[in-house]
Amino acid sequence: xxxxxxxxxxxxxxxxxxxxxxxxxxxxxxxxxxxxxxxxxxxxxxxxxxxxxxxxxxxxxxxxxxxxxxxxxxxxxxxxxxxxxxxxxxxxxxxxxxxxxxxxxxxxxxxxxxxxxxxxxxxxxxxxxxxxxxxxxxxxxxxxxxxxxxxxxxxxxxxxxxxxxxxxxxxxxxxxxxxxxxxxxxxxxxxxxxxxxxxxxxxxxxxxxxxxxxxxxxxxxxxxxxxxxxxxxxxxxxxxxxxxxxxxxxxxxxxxxxxxxxxxxxxxxxxxxxxxxxxxxxxxxxxxxxxxxxxxxxxxxxxxxxxxxxxxxxxxxxxxxxxxxxxxxxxxxxxxxxxxxxxxxxxxxxxxxxxxxxxxx
Ligand SMILES: Cc1cc2nc3c(=O)[nH]c(=O)nc-3n(C[C@H](O)[C@H](O)[C@H](O)COP(=O)(O)O)c2cc1C
Numbered sequence: 001x002x003x004x005x006x007x008x009x010x011x012x013x014x015x016x017x018x019x020x021x022x023x024x025x026x027x028x029x030x031x032x033x034x035x036x037x038x039x040x041x042x043x044x045x046x047x048x049x050x051x052x053x054x055x056x057x058x059x060x061x062x063x064x065x066x067x068x069x070x071x072x073x074x075x076x077x078x079x080x081x082x083x084x085x086x087x088x089x090x091x092x093x094x095x096x097x098x099x100x101x102x103x104x105x106x107x108x109x110x111x112x113x114x115x116x117x118x119x120x121x122x123x124x125x126x127x128x129x130x131x132x133x134x135x136x137x138x139x140x141x142x143x144x145x146x147x148x149x150x151x152x153x154x155x156x157x158x159x160x161x162x163x164x165x166x167x168x169x170x171x172x173x174x175x176x177x178x179x180x181x182x183x184x185x186x187x188x189x190x191x192x193x194x195x196x197x198x199x200x201x202x203x204x205x206x207x208x209x210x211x212x213x214x215x216x217x218x219x220x221x222x223x224x225x226x227x228x229x230x231x232x233x234x235x236x237x238x239x240x241x242x243x244x245x246x247x248x249x250x251x252x253x254x255x256x257x258x259x260x261x262x263x264x265x266x267x268x269x270x271x272x273x274x275x276x277x278x279x280x281x282x283x284x285x286x287x288x289x290x291x292x293x294x295x296x297x298x299x300x301x302x303x304x305x306x307x308x309x310x311x312x313x314x315x316x317x318x319x320x321x322x323x324x325x326x327x328x329x330x331x332x333x334x335x336x337x338x339x340x341x342x343x344x345x346x347x348x349x350x351x352x353x354x355x356x357x358x359x360x361x
Contacts, residue, residue: 001350004205004228007130007157009082009107012037013350014222016132016160016207018232019086019110020169020328021045022314026242027070029235030084031077032342036355040078041110042070043086044097046295049315059293060093064100071104082107084132088170089114090266092297095122102126110134110160113170113268115144120152130157134209136164136172136183138191145200155196158205160230161189166211168232168271168330171261175269178261185210186224193225213332215349233330238342246320250327251336259331264310265300273327283316283324284308 004014015038019025022045030040047070048054048062057065067085074083085101087094090113098109102123111119112134123129133156135141141159148154163185164173171178189206196204208221209230221229235241237248250273260274284301291302291309301309310326317325347355 002222002227004158004207006039006082006084006108006132006205008128009039009130011039011082011228013346013352014228015039015218015346015349016084016110016228016230017041017235018168018209018230019043019112020232020236021086021088022049022311023047023318024236024241024243024247024328025086025232027073028077028242029238029240029342030070031074031081032238032240033235033346034074034078034081034083036343036346037081037350038346039082039084039108040074041084041086042067042074042106044101045086045088045091046311046315049311050319059295060096063093064096067097067100068104071101071106075105084108084110084130086110086112087116088112089116090170090268090296090298092295098122102129108132108157112160112162112172113266115140117144117147120148120154124152132156132158132160132207134160134162134172135192136162136188138188138195140172141192142195142199145196149200155200155202156204158207158227159192159196160207160209161185161192161226162230163188163208163210164269166271166331167209168333169328170264170266170268170270173269175261175263178269186221186226189221190225193227211331213335215351218349233333233336234345235342236329236333237336237339238345239339240342243318244320246322247317247325247327248336248339250317250322251329251333252338254329254334254336256331256334259329259333262326263307265302265307266296266310267298267300270328271330273329273333276323276325279324280313280326281307284313
């Protein structure tokens with residue numbers, strides 16, 4: 001099996017756990033994956049919601065405090081593990097979140113939902129923190145590389161290529177392009193890899209994200225040219241996942257036809273359990289309600305109270321309200337059959353039974 005390093009951080013297994021926002025991947029899940037030899041990722045979006053910090057601080061200050069807590073928890077669970085955060089360009093406090101994560105000692109930053117063209121400027125004081133943008137096209141990777149090289153004399157330490165046809169959460173694609181055969185996940189992986197080799201004479205690890213479920217998918221991804229994989233959906237039905245039991249049960253109950261695309265107020269499509277979409281909108285369009293905190297830079301709910309408040313809808317789902325909560329998931333969510341320890345998934349993926357010792361003892 002290929003080995004993978006993200007910047008100067010060597011992983012035992014070439015796997016990044018996908019950041020899953022609004023406390024689906026907090027410190028507990030990230031720490032468990034990192035302790036098993038993958039890269040654990042705390043998703044920074046919406047961390048403060050429902051935290052005690054919100055009682056005494058505004059949202060953005062509370063977010064920073066909650067982020068420090070989650071990173072510290074992950075680090076306690078995996079003192080020598082590789083731990084990162086997922087930051088979304090679309091959020092209002094992106095810059096502050098990146099700085100907080102660096103100061104809290106993360107090893108890497110994965111950045112999605114927009115092109116992180118200024119990211120290296122935010123981490124200048126932390127050269128050991130690896131920077132990993134998420135893209136869905138070669139063009140996006142090229143734009144980032146050119147800008148980073150010109151302005152900051154650095155290139156990404158790895159690139160995640162996320163497949164809009166399968167991945168969960170917000171997708172970097174136009175809604176009408178999905179399902180039309182416009183995306184070829186592994187052709188994009190290889191083109192991104194070739195771009196860095198040919199244009200910059202360097203090997204930048206390319207990580208495939210979206211639709212990877214089992215060992216066969218993992219081996220296929222590596223065979224097709226990926227240096228590693230990023231898995232989100234597979235880690236939801238684990239004991240360590242930070243979502244409520246009801247959120248996980250919704251995955252266990254899901255059928256393939258329950259998984260669909262929704263349009264987020266952030267202006268991006270998203271993959272989710274889509275059956276309750278009308279209830280989500282009805283909940284948030286009640287008269288008198290309005291954007292409570294301005295968490296996104298651009299948001300249709302902020303400007304016109306339509307169609308729903310993304311952070312509150314995700315927060316409700318995380319807490320177990322599956323009626324009016326938004327349950328993001330990848331196209332494989334229906335494959336979830338039981339709640340298992342993270343170590344069991346890692347042992348299966350990497351055919352490494354020794355990982356199970358920690359579970360069995
Ligand atoms: C519940 C859920 C929440 C997600 N939230 C985020 C997020 O906050 N930021 C992000 O960049 N990606 C997010 N994603 C995408 C994952 O990080 C990952 O790249 C993707 O789900 C991989 O596809 P898979 O789910 O088929 O494994 C989310 C995915 C899921 C399932």
